[in-house]
Amino acid sequence: MHGAVSLARLDGGQIRSDLLELLACPKCRAALMEDADGLRCTGCAATYDVKQGIPVLVPDDVNTVHLEEEHNLALMMKSREQLPEERFNLGQWSLSKREFWAMVRSVVNDSPPKRFVNIGCGFDPSCAEFERLGHTFVNLDLVFDMLAQLRSDCGAASCVNGDVNRIPLKAGAFDYVVSIDLIHHECERLPELLGSFRDLLKPKGILFLEDPNAWGLFQMAKSIFMPRFAYRSLRSAYHTLKRSTHRPADYEFPTNVWRVMALLRELGFENIRCYPHTAYPTVSERSYRMYRSLSGSEFVRKYHNYHYMLSAVRA
Numbered sequence: 001m002h003g004a005v006s007l008a009r010l011d012g013g014q015i016r017s018d019l020l021e022l023l024a025c026p027k028c029r030a031a032l033m034e035d036a037d038g039l040r041c042t043g044c045a046a047t048y049d050v051k052q053g054i055p056v057l058v059p060d061d062v063n064t065v066h067l068e069e070e071h072n073l074a075l076m077m078k079s080r081e082q083l084p085e086e087r088f089n090l091g092q093w094s095l096s097k098r099e100f101w102a103m104v105r106s107v108v109n110d111s112p113p114k115r116f117v118n119i120g121c122g123f124d125p126s127c128a129e130f131e132r133l134g135h136t137f138v139n140l141d142l143v144f145d146m147l148a149q150l151r152s153d154c155g156a157a158s159c160v161n162g163d164v165n166r167i168p169l170k171a172g173a174f175d176y177v178v179s180i181d182l183i184h185h186e187c188e189r190l191p192e193l194l195g196s197f198r199d200l201l202k203p204k205g206i207l208f209l210e211d212p213n214a215w216g217l218f219q220m221a222k223s224i225f226m227p228r229f230a231y232r233s234l235r236s237a238y239h240t241l242k243r244s245t246h247r248p249a250d251y252e253f254p255t256n257v258w259r260v261m262a263l264l265r266e267l268g269f270e271n272i273r274c275y276p277h278t279a280y281p282t283v284s285e286r287s288y289r290m291y292r293s294l295s296g297s298e299f300v301r302k303y304h305n306y307h308y309m310l311s312a313v314r315a
């Protein structure tokens with residue numbers, strides 16, 4: 001499988017055999033093998049490129065509107081300058097990520113080495129820490145440039161370019177599935193998406209999920225009680241007026257923590273646990289002081305933060 005010819009033709013790097021084993025054809029789910037031009041499906045014979053050591057497993061019929069939006073969002077998120085007015089929020093964003101990964105660390109069993117996948121990873125360098133500990137950590141994203149940068153800046157060994165609607169990874173192969181700020185991008189098809197996360201896990205594998213919370217203290221009036229189309233138009237007008245550096249795409253909508261927990265239960269997850277957040281990344285310092293005064297209650301920090309974060313075990 002690792003003949004000299006195929007390696008020479010894989011444009012800047014071979015795929016590690018442990019990664020190749022984890023890949024599946026996005027069209028028919030069969031295993032992939034290396035051939036002279038990249039990768040070939042052992043089921044439907046579809047062929048896929050490998051660029052800079054990254055398998056490109058985006059299906060031909062990917063939603064190109066989403067692809068373009070995701071590309072722009074990723075660039076925006078990455079290039080937000082440290083404008084003085086953004087400093088407080090950016091600090092809160094990074095605190096919320098630190099809190100998320102602290103939750104993961106508190107649950108993950110370090111030995112023996114485990115398999116992780118971060119679905120819709122964007123530019124999240126956390127993979128490096130887990131790789132250092134000897135785990136396999138797959139970074140999956142629709143935006144190729146994010147992955148190329150993860151490889152060059154953080155040495156990420158296992159990157160896969162693919163679509164969350166057709167996850168090109170082997171079922172039942174992972175100990176941990178990580179999904180951060182992703183599922184609200186596919187809020188119209190939550191049951192299917194969460195079902196596909198479950199399918200990636202081994203029995204007793206754990207899903208770690210974080211997403212903007214429809215029940216967040218400062219967003220629930222809009223996201224729970226206002227019709228979606230009105231919410232979207234208001235949000236769009238607001239970001240235009242404010243000339244925001246980060247403007248959510250139209251198809252994004254906060255997810256409902258209670259509904260997501262109920263869906264996970266229906267999908268066969270157990271031990272579903274929410275964790276408290278202290279960071280509230282989208283409000284002014286003044287509103288944040290109000291949140292702090294209410295967030296003495298763990299309930300508020302778990303269920304009425306901007307994000308909810310949870311772990312759930314596949315039965």
Ligand SMILES: [Zn+2]
Nearest residue numbers: 025028041044
């Ligand atoms: Zn196939």
